[in-house]
Amino acid sequence: MAISLPKFHPSSLIYQHPFIFIITISFLCNFTTAETHSFGRIISPSTLGLNKPQKLSHLRFYFHDIVDGPNQSAFRVAAAPSTNNSPTGFGAVVVMDDALTELPEMGSKVVGRAQGMYALASRSEVGLLMVLNFAFTEGKYNGSNLSVLGRNAANSAVREMPVVGGSGLFRFANGYAQARTHHSTTVEDVVEYNVFVFHY
Structure with a gap:
């Protein structure tokens, strides 16, 4: 007489022993996570000095954007086919390395450089996309930078742009920059x- 044995299916083990299923899934998830995220780890903010209260700093300086002449510090590096016919300069991209001074006069103390680029990104007004670093060279801020990324409606009395980060004394920085035109000529703003x- 032949004995009929029930057919074995692996899923029956899961239903009969859910604990084994949970352990197996947990092991696989941990193994996968460890493999795909081995380059990163969670650390305590205090290891980077982030357990201190934040400080709020106010910096004031003057930006000299010179677009022509022997001391030129801003150069157009790209343009759209229609840029020269656009009343707003739409499509132009300018790279700059502009002096930052303590007072509005170019001969006053240089405290850093504005290095980056701006693109004329509006058809209806002179609207700039600003991507720049304020690289400071003076006093306790020497070697520290602030990064700005934002819109600059150049003909407005006051323009506000976000500060999105920094380095050196400005690690983990966030805030905003207000720009006001002090004077403007065909050569320099x-x-x-x-x-x-x-x-911190």
Whole structure:
């Protein structure tokens, strides 16, 4: 007489022993996580000095954007086919390395450089996309940077742009920069910047 044995199916083990199923899934998830995230780890903020209260700093300086002449510090590096016919300069991209000074006069103390680029990104007004670093070279801020990314409606009396980060004394910085045109000629724009940043 032949004995009929029930057919074995692996899923029956899961239903009869859910604990084994949970252990197996947990092991596989941990193994996968460890493999795909081995380059990162969670650390305590205090290891980077982030257990201190944030400070709010106010910096004021003048930005000299010189677009022509022997001291030129801003150069157009790209343009759209229609840029020269656009009343707003739409499509132009300018790279800059502009002096930042303590006072509006170019001969005053240089405290850093504005290095980056701006693109004329509006058809209806002179609207700039600003992507730049304020690289400071003076006093306790020497070697520290603030990064700005935002819209600059150049003909407005006051323009506000976000400060999105920083380095050196400005690690983990965030805040905003206010720009006001001090004076403007066909060769140079001098802009007063008031920058307010939280940092540690």
